[in-house]
Amino acid sequence: MSNEQTPNSDLDQQMVDLAEVEDAKLTSDQKSYSQNQLIRRRFFSHVPAMISLVVLTIIAIVAFTSVGYGIIPGWWQHPFRLPRGAELVNGGQPTMFQDGQIFGPHPFGQDGLPRDIFARVMRGTQQSLIIGVVVAFVSSVLGILVGAVAGYFRGKIESVLMTLTDFVIVVPLLVIAAILGNFVREMPFAPFPLAIVLGLATWTGMARLVRAEVLSLREKEYVSAAIAMGASPWRIIIKHMLPNSIGVIIVNASFTVAAVILLESTLSYLGMGVQAPEVSLGMLVSQGESAINTRPHLFWIPGIFILTITLCVNFIGDGLRDAFDPRQQRKGDRRPGLRQILGLRGFAMSQQRRDESVRTAHAQEQRERSE
């Protein structure tokens, strides 16, 4: 018996030590955070996402204020449609950084008619952003509805809904989007009809994700408790399941925005999306394509705008995913500094140094406590 006594008491002593260390950590770390605060903090410390957020905000503000929206006028002097008595300035080439001026009258140049490209690109950016957001909203609502109903009620409803989802998934997205886009090409209030039908084509991914999430949440105790207390299925879905799968929903929706902006520009490039006289970035690319040698800015500028917007949205989505799902993110403590990244300082060395500093800090703490 005495043989077993010694390691046990050793273990007890160790546990006590460990608990003390944990206590020390807790007391030294004054603040504690709620789940939402943690998510927010993780998101705001994600550098690429933050840079993208700033860039995207600037692009959105400039796009909407410069040419105005609807009846609200903008501060830019040229309209995006051909104005009466427009003159070709500088041979249509961009006046940005030319002859000592920063912007000049037509910073992005003019096309053959001549229309101001800056105004057109800004208008196209507006359309892209509107379509991205509206489609993400429509497809999310539809996808959540289908996924939640299928996942919660199961049985016949589930198999019917999921078979329906498969019908849509099987047809390539571009194909179904083009067919649906063909339906609404002459409808008023562009680009909203297009955005809504694109939403009808892109909900399948969200439906599958939400269904999987709901299937796993069904087995949780709090759902059983809610059922036992007589909550209705809708209450359980809305109050318990959706808030708990909000991470998946938000992340997927943000990636949908980027995918849809690409999809819309592709459709418009093929002439099946946004129709003239409305402007879209994809349409601008297809108009500028033939002039790639004589007026390369007509082709490059709208393309770069599409790329920048989708890149920013994707980075924000990545940041959101890291924030909601810290399991995927292995940053923070183990992330090395710039010098290690450049290979100027070894990994092992920095690890050792940090361990040492932690150890000395602990030792110091212990000393202070004993005194």
Added chain:
Amino acid sequence: MAYDPHRPEGDLPTVLNYIFKRFGRLFLVLFGASLLSYFLVVHSGDPLQDLRESTDADAEYQMELRAEQLNLMLPWTDQYYLPWYERYWDWLTGVLGCLDPTDSIIGVCDWGTTINGGDVTAQIANAAAVSLRLVLIATLLAIVLGVLTGIISALRQYSVFDYSMSFVMFLFWSLPLFWAAVIAKEYLAIRYNDWMADPHFAPTTILIVAVLLAIAIPTIIGGSSRRRIATGAVMFFYTCTVMPFLDHIHFMEQPRLGTGFIAIAAIVLAVGFTAMIAGIHNLKVLYCGLAVAALGVVSYFLTWNLMRGAESYLLPLGLFLLTIAICLAIGRIFGGYAKGQATAVTVLTGILISGIILLDHYMYTWPGLLSAKPRPIRTVGASTPNLRADDFWVVSLDQLTQLWLPTLVIMLTSLATYTRYTRSSMLEVIQQDYIRTARAKGVTERTVVLKHAFRNAMIPLATLVAFDFAGLIGGAIIVERVFGWNSMGTMFITGLSNVDPAPVMAVIVFTGGIAVLFNFIADILYAVLDPRIRV
């Protein structure tokens, strides 16, 4: 991605039952999708629009002609004549006839006719072959490159390579496909053709390439800062000597690999694969690999005349299969206790040496192609019409030059999927308990990465490929359009703008069929690969 909503819940008695169930579902889904899209296509516009507005005297006659072609045959009214579901039924029976080789039970295989009377059956067979080739090659390349990049990124997590690759992959992921295709067409085809008129490297070009390589290669290889600087310097001077040398021997007009290069490459491949898979100290495996390398070089000389006389792809393909068989035999017979590893090394070495030999043959053909086609990359079409050559090699190389830019563009967009997936999956697996156990047992790092981590990380790749492949077919439509290929892209776009269901439905059934088929294969593969999945 890895999960499937329709996996049966209970334990079915056999795998076969499961496969049958999935197969039945495959048809159900295809049928539903075709019904849905037929309805949408037929109602997306008025096929007689242009004739209704026409002022031609015989507009009415043309309308009737078109109505006949579109299967709208009923007495003239202002409406569609046949209801859409009857048209769908006619179309469906025609397409189902393709499943019936005797043409007697269901009927003749018929995909309908286009609005202008073209035969869709012939068109889709041709277009499908072209598109499938494009997407298959692009997917294969993307998988190989993406998985390699992903593994290196994961192993060097938070290195310059990792960060820059992450950014580049995000860039590719966000790239508008049509825009990239136009850029590729303009700069990699037209400007390249201009340059090929008098191909010489300018000193500035050499310097830029040298500097880029001197930065890129050390970040991939890694190591201490001294080693990085050394590799960078070696790379810089190497490029600065090799590029003028290539220029001097007119490599761009008459490229050849040469026996020396092939021999060295074969040995390096054999030794490299041995070091990677079995460890260089495993002499049994090393000898097997070197034997294959030696055989490869010998067969290069022996088959030279045979290969030059090839008339179709059958001969190179047959020789390739023979090579694989020989490699398998060498690995199995001489591998001894390390049979499995030896076979892996011999087969991989054999495949790559065959690739190098094929490359040399194509290089040998290059001057021939240049004489037949001074501007080597045409920007329109999947092959060059009226190519003044009947040599198999020239024709085949011509197809390759036409194929490579579309493949490149499609590959770039799907590269990101594989790289990001492999990276995160590897990082996930590396943290598992069984990896720690393996390390604790004293298993070497190579074995841990390749055997324990990589294999398990790659299982869900099967599902990913299925999804990605379906997406790429959509991408192929755009790229084919930009590069002016007369294939699925054109069929779909012109068909849709004419409200002509036959070609559009052909494209949908083909792409959808590919998608469900790949999903089906992925499900089966997944069940086979992952013992935790019970079918």
